[in-house]
């Protein structure tokens with residue numbers, strides 16, 4: 001028998017969440033963002049559920065090839081563009097659309113020999129200061145691209161640094177709009193947070209959305225069922241459902257007396273006599289070693305907490321709340337690290353991530369290759 005740990009991918013939830021993103025921006029086309037192997041879910045596993053999107057956005061050329069190999073003939077966008085002039089060959093061959101954020105990428109395009117002109121997304125650095133042309137350089141870059149026979153169409157794109165928080169998008173949006181107002185072409189501005197908070201029916205800037213026009217929205221994390229602005233809002237607020245469950249079982253139980261300690265560094269001391277469960281899940285499975293005592297866990301669908309340090313292959317949980325719920329957890333009992341328990345109880349990945357001082361994105365991406373993955377409804 002393999003170790004009892006398992007990740008489940010919930011295809012119905014993926015479909016549902018994509019529909020939520022679309023409903024938040026009903027006039028926009030939707031990129032399903034599937035970079036980082038579909039945020040750790042596996043491109044091949046999510047593909048069928050997300051093929052209702054208008055395109056797939058990612059950044060690895062190998063991932064683009066995988067999406068084409070699945071039979072997708074629609075748009076694919078390389079969010080960081082090409083990394084090398086030779087990558088343009090693949091763009092021509094597979095019909096990939098690509099971001100242009102750097103002068104060198106324009107130079108490479110100008111030298112590229114192709115019969116099929118490219119669709120490019122010209123990126124503005126409107127304040128994030130990661131990728132893109134400054135507003136001062138943007139129009140010259142646009143004019144250069146526009147003059148190239150290798151370029152068929154230019155879409156204008158930028159990325160917000162604070163769409164999920166109180167700073168919001170106003171200053172970046174104002175800069176973007178001022179710089180681009182008379183430029184033709186479609187716009188792509190909104191990630192999950194901008195789509196839900198600033199475009200949707202719930203949107204803080206709706207109606208009118210403060211001039212946020214995004215012909216293509218780029219939701220990632222919302223598609224994977226996590227609230228982009230947790231803890232201000234949780235996934236239920238946005239009607240998003242978990243798409244990934246990390247589940248395991250108890251492989252041991254210990255009866256502690258008051259003063260007994262648990263695990264490496266004796267990081268937890270029993271304040272009273274209590275049972276603890278030993279779970280087949282550790283940091284080598286992708287669970288966060290830094291998760292402290294108190295991080296929520298479900299045992300047999302009952303909410304309890306991690307106690308002591310997470311080790312490579314195991315972690316330990318308090319079984320008292322399970323007993324108080326009238327259940328007797330024992331070896332073989334189901335443990336839900338995040339996602340949906342068999343009894344339907346949900347432990348939001350956002351809550352687990354926050355307890356460990358990180359974000360759901362990191363947890364999803366970190367599930368280790370040794371964890372078997374099953375595709376479920």
Ligand SMILES: Cc1ncc(COP(=O)(O)O)c(C=O)c1O
Nearest residue numbers: 033079159191192218219220221
């Ligand atoms: C350019 C770009 N667009 C969209 C996304 C999707 O963001 P989110 O997962 O927050 O919706 C990302 C993710 O980092 C990104 O880099």
